[in-house]
Amino acid sequence: MAMDVSLGQYYEGKSFIHKLDPRTKLFFVLIFLVATFVASDVYAFALLVGVVSLAIIISRVPLRVVFKGLKPLTFIIIFTAILNIFWAKGETLLVNQELIPNFLTITIYKEGLINAGIFALRIIVLLIGTSLFFSYTTTPMELTDGIESALSPLKKIKVPVHEFAMMMTIALRFIPTLVDETSKIMNAQKARGADFSSGGLIKRAKALIPIIIPLFISSFRRADELATAMECRCYRGGVGRTRMKVLKFGVRDLIGFLLTGMLLAGVILINIYGNGYKI
Numbered sequence: 021m022a023m024d025v026s027l028g029q030y031y032e033g034k035s036f037i038h039k040l041d042p043r044t045k046l047f048f049v050l051i052f053l054v055a056t057f058v059a060s061d062v063y064a065f066a067l068l069v070g071v072v073s074l075a076i077i078i079s080r081v082p083l084r085v086v087f088k089g090l091k092p093l094t095f096i097i098i099f100t101a102i103l104n105i106f107w108a109k110g111e112t113l114l115v116n117q118e119l120i121p122n123f124l125t126i127t128i129y130k131e132g133l134i135n136a137g138i139f140a141l142r143i144i145v146l147l148i149g150t151s152l153f154f155s156y157t158t159t160p161m162e163l164t165d166g167i168e169s170a171l172s173p174l175k176k177i178k179v180p181v182h183e184f185a186m187m188m189t190i191a192l193r194f195i196p197t198l199v200d201e202t203s204k205i206m207n208a209q210k211a212r213g214a215d216f217s218s219g220g221l222i223k224r225a226k227a228l229i230p231i232i233i234p235l236f237i238s239s240f241r242r243a244d245e246l247a248t249a250m251e252c253r254c255y256r257g258g259v260g261r262t263r264m265k266v267l268k269f270g271v272r273d274l275i276g277f278l279l280t281g282m283l284l285a286g287v288i289l290i291n292i293y294g295n296g297y298k299i
Contacts, residue, residue, distance in 0.1 A: 029085075029196050031156045036272060037079040038157045042166025044273040045153040048280045052153075055287045056146050061294035064287045065138060071283055072149045081156045089151050090144060092199075101140040108132035138299050155192060162265075164189040169267055182257055190246070198239065205234050 037045075052068075059065045076086060090097070110131025154163065167185035175181050206216065209230050216227050290296075 029155060030159050031081050031085055033080050033157065035079045035157070037075060037153065039272060040157075040276050041267055041269055041273045042158055042162045043170050043267065044269070044276040045158055046166050046170050048276060049150050049153050051280045051284050052149050053146070055284050056142060056149070058291065059142075059287050060291050060299050062138070062296040062299060063294045064290035064296075065142070065299060067283070067286055067290065068145055068149075069141070072145050072152070075149070075152055079152060079157050081152065085156065086148055086152065090147060093143075093147065097140050097143050100143065101136040104136035104139050105132050108135045134297065135299065160189045160193045163192070165263060165265075165267055194242070197242070198235070201238050202231065202235055205231050205238075 052071075056068055059068060076083065105128060106126065108129060108131060109127075110129035112130035113127065114130055114133070115126060115128035158166070164185045167188060168182050171179070171181045171185065206214075210216070214227060214230060216224065219227070
């Protein structure tokens with residue numbers, strides 16, 4: 021079982037995207053999410069793919085790092101694509117096979133195949149785009165400060181913005197750590213003769229118990245160590261807290277905002293006036 025993932029890991033660099041203010045990156049991710057789900061023309065979707073490809077080149081994050089983060093979600097991507105193949109309807113019928121008389125018939129349309137491919141690619145583009153701006157080019161501390169600053173108006177209604185931002189960042193940061201811990205526990209159990217690949221569903225589920233229990237114990241131990249370390253450094257939350265690096269918008273952030281707005285406008289215009297295949 022491959023446990024090699026890069027989700028939540030920061031890739032150090034000095035690119036244009038690395039130097040953007042984290043609030044600018046949050047704004048881009050929000051607009052990018054909207055644009056990805058709004059895109060209904062194949063040319064609009066091609067624009068999103070082009071933007072993500074260009075962002076990868078500018079960020080200088082290696083492709084192996086980018087695609088490594090997709091490994092844990094491969095099953096979900098394939099599963100959703102298969103569902104679209106068998107459930108989507110269209111005009112061009114390719115397969116019409118009756119497996120069980122009067123009960124189960126498989127129908128596959130050309131449009132279903134196209135939609136399945138586009139839907140799978142939509143998920144991939146969405147994951148790469150968000151990961152590229154959230155984790156690969158933004159440190160956990162910058163992400164925490166950016167989320168806290170963006171949600172600062174909620175402090176007026178007594179929402180614990182700082183604590184919320186800190187929890188989100190810690191959860192994102194510890195994803196690769198927990199995955200690595202799971203891999204170590206599985207290897208240790210395999211060395212003791214454990215078998216996780218044979219048997220039925222119930223047997224496989226029972227075989228995971230020797231993994232889940234040590235993983236929970238390790239997670240609670242890490243959480244306790246982290247809390248102790250934060251207390252030793254006199255951490256008391258966001259009240260009166262100062263920062264070594266104060267967030268400031270610059271010229272590159274203004275360019276980032278303009279390009280983000282142009283991306284959303286481009287997707288909307290292509291949806292309205294484009295003559296491509298409608299998703």
